């Protein structure tokens with residue numbers, strides 16, 4: 001991997017910790033003026049959007065390939081790891097991150113403790129200090145860089161977790177969803193906390209069948225886009 005374009009890790013000058021309503025913590029990015037998760041509950045949001053309405057819906061597959069756009073704190077990646085352990089299912093996770101956080105910042109968040117898996121702290125730490133490893137049924141890979149090199153594989157579940165369209169409009173353009181559609185396997189899905197009409201229209205234009213589903217605490221709706229097996233006639 002070309003490491004020339006990797007930004008310096010974000011430290012305490014770039015981010016600070018915020019406690020959200022379910023008691024779990026998240027980060028506030030000074031540069032993007034945005035939090036990494038919902039203030040109504042970081043863990044509640046991740047479990048609802050990405051695990052319940054994303055990963056769980058693909059559990060019929062013998063193994064599941066995840067692509068996350070915006071690895072961030074590693075919370076979604078760690079929840080995917082816990083899912084793999086619980087379901088005894090092979091999960092291949094690839095996270096893309098332009099601005100990795102300093103592993104010391106990640107340690108402070110201590111999601112393994114909040115999620116009552118302190119014995120899995122080493123895995124969470126490795127997600128921040130290593131770019132690839134395997135543990136049991138879980139295979140982890142992180143692609144860092146800005147711009148991050150595009151993945152070329154196909155994925156069953158895409159966690160689309162960029163900052164909101166208002167903060168980073170360039171990540172919600174048509175070309176993004178066209179690319180992600182090409183990277184989605186037949187029957188695979190893309191999930192996001194965002195319910196914005198324009199984002200939904202772009203997902204539809206890319207080829208996805210998109211549903212609005214109930215959102216996590218504090219949000220009425222979120223979007224789930226599926227690459228349907230058969231072409232849909234409109």
Ligand SMILES: C[S@@+](CC[C@H](N)C(=O)[O-])C[C@H]1O[C@@H](n2cnc3c(N)ncnc32)[C@H](O)[C@@H]1O
Pocket residue numbers: 035036037046069070071072073074075076077096097098099100146147148161162163168171
């Ligand atoms: C909402 S946060 C993601 C939260 C993350 N999924 C988690 O579980 O903590 C958005 C993430 O997208 C990253 N990001 C911003 N611009 C990006 C880009 N152009 N390519 C890849 N990642 C980017 C940010 O650095 C940040 O980590």
